[in-house]
Amino acid sequence: MPNNTQAKFNHNLTLRVIELAIITMAITLVLRPLFVTLPTLFTVLNLANLVLALVFYTLVRLDLFPKWECILSLVIAIILIMPMLALSGGVNSQVACILPLYPVFAALIGGYKESLLVTIFLTVCVVLATIFSTDIVDLSEADYSREKSVVRGFWLTMSIIFSGVFGRFFLKKYTEFTEQLRDENIHDPLTGLLNRRGLNRNFSRELDSASLSTSPLSVLLIDIDYFKKVNDMYGHDTGDICLVQVGKLLADNIRKSDTIARFGGEEFIILLPGTTQLDAVKVAEYLKGIVAQGKFSDFNLPLTITIGITERHPQNDNALKMIKRADKALYKGKDKGRNCVEVSE
Ligand SMILES: Nc1nc2c(ncn2[C@@H]2O[C@H](COP(=O)(O)OP(=O)(O)OP(=O)(O)O)[C@@H](O)[C@H]2O)c(=O)[nH]1
Numbered sequence: 001m002p003n004n005t006q007a008k009f010n011h012n013l014t015l016r017v018i019e020l021a022i023i024t025m026a027i028t029l030v031l032r033p034l035f036v037t038l039p040t041l042f043t044v045l046n047l048a049n050l051v052l053a054l055v056f057y058t059l060v061r062l063d064l065f066p067k068w069e070c071i072l073s074l075v076i077a078i079i080l081i082m083p084m085l086a087l088s089g090g091v092n093s094q095v096a097c098i099l100p101l102y103p104v105f106a107a108l109i110g111g112y113k114e115s116l117l118v119t120i121f122l123t124v125c126v127v128l129a130t131i132f133s134t135d136i137v138d139l140s141e142a143d144y145s146r147e148k149s150v151v152r153g154f155w156l157t158m159s160i161i162f163s164g165v166f167g168r169f170f171l172k173k174y175t176e177f178t179e180q181l182r183d184e185n186i187h188d189p190l191t192g193l194l195n196r197r198g199l200n201r202n203f204s205r206e207l208d209s210a211s212l213s214t215s216p217l218s219v220l221l222i223d224i225d226y227f228k229k230v231n232d233m234y235g236h237d238t239g240d241i242c243l244v245q246v247g248k249l250l251a252d253n254i255r256k257s258d259t260i261a262r263f264g265g266e267e268f269i270i271l272l273p274g275t276t277q278l279d280a281v282k283v284a285e286y287l288k289g290i291v292a293q294g295k296f297s298d299f300n301l302p303l304t305i306t307i308g309i310t311e312r313h314p315q316n317d318n319a320l321k322m323i324k325r326a327d328k329a330l331y332k333g334k335d336k337g338r339n340c341v342e343v344s345e
Contacts, residue, residue, distance in 0.1 A: 007066065014069055014109045018057045021077070025050045026029040041087065049080045070110040074118055074218035082125070090129040091153040092144045099126070100159035107167030115171070119164030119234070126156050127218060190240060191247035199261035199269060203319040206259065206273050210312055217312040218280035220270040221326035222250065223285070225304045225338040227266040234299055242296040242303060253290055254283070270281040277343055284309055292339065304339035306330060311344075 012196075029046045032038065056076050060069050085093050099122055107115035130153025134146065144152075186198030210217040224246060231239040231289065243266060250268055251260045259271040270287075272280050284307040291305045308330025310322050325344035333342035 010064065010109060011060070011066065012072065014060055014073055015057070017105055017109055018053060018073065020061060021080075022050065022053050022057060025053060025080075037175060042084075045087070046083055049084070052076065053080065070114060073109060074102075074106055074114060077105070078121070085129070086109050089144065090128060090133055091149055091156050092133070096126075096152070096156055099156060100163040103160060103164040104167045104170070107171050112168060112171060115164055117168040119160060119167075122160045123157055126153055126160060127257065130157075191262050191269070193247050193251060194259065194261035196263070198301055199259065199263070199271075200319065202259040202261075205270060206271050207312065207317075207319060210273065214314070215274050216276045218272040218275045219310050219312075219322050219326045220272065220278055220280060220284050220287070221263065221308040221323065221330045222268040222270065222305050223307075223330055223334070224266040225306055225334075230301060230303075234297065234301070238297045238299060238301075241298075242301060245294070245296045246303060246305070249291060249294055250287055253287060269326075277309060279342055280309050280311065281343060288339065289316075306333040306338045307341045308333060309341065309343045320325070 024317060025046065029043070029050060033043070053076070056072070059065070060073070065072070081095065081098065082096050085099075088095055090096070102122060103115050103119045106118040129151055133144070133149035133153065186194055186201065188195040206217055209215075224242070227239065227242075228241055243262075247260070247262060247268060250270065254260060254270060254272075257273055261269050263269040264272060270283075275283065286306055288307060294303065295301065296303050308326040308328065310325040311328060312322060329342040329344040333340045336342070
């Protein structure tokens, strides 16, 4: 879903991950020499890494390359870690324990593709480092047997693959969860139709494509007549069932390309792209007819609807203006006695 909210979330997450890396690097730089005596090259490399990470952090913070920040983060991470690993014993290096974290980070700030690429890249590097472990220069001058290197290389490879699989699993759950939230966010829980938020999204999409293609766009505002009586006489539960059934009946009798939404209480709205006001009247008459023929709830209640119609004006029109015009037409229909179709002036 790379929409604006998602992009912002990824950007903030990238910043947090870099901040975490910088803090870890700074702490290592200060505290490590207190416990072990390291060759100067390590300190120089650590300092260079810290400067590179700080520069990169500033660039991400200024949002200079939003599209590239994820892939660059991964490349920079590899630039930071690989020379350090190569100088400190390859798979036997203490720094190697950080490697399995990368596929998860890649999944968090990038996605499936990035995580898979990082997993493959690191696995290949670790396997090569294990095979050629005796050729790796170890500036810390530690001594590792061939067997020990193979065992460490094996477990490191397993951890990286496990982390890659976990990253994928995490992303799948996260995607399902956000999709479910997004779905709930734009649907009316009672009727299952789009709610106002969903309507607004589709309305602006239809208005944009209508103005680009100069094709007509009509709106039907539909209100169930005397609905208060249904609630008063048969109870709110029966009223709810009627709303669900009317909504379904309307939704089943429009085209796939049309949009239907619950506009509020006992009102529905239908967007008819590519439809003139004249054709919209035919659609409205048809819908009015099938509702009038229906029987709703367990009480087989007869219901009627009144429909107000408007068409998009070629100049300076918007959703709010169109809904206002359709609402005016609807109330003209109510004044005329209900169960009718009215067009806006
Ligand atoms: N059961 C149920 N009733 C609802 C819901 N939302 C709104 N209503 C009811 O819909 C009724 C709307 O009443 P009115 O606005 O007076 O309209 P009406 O009785 O349909 O009369 P006209 O629209 O003038 O034909 C009210 O009784 C609301 O309580 C809902 O989600 N469920």
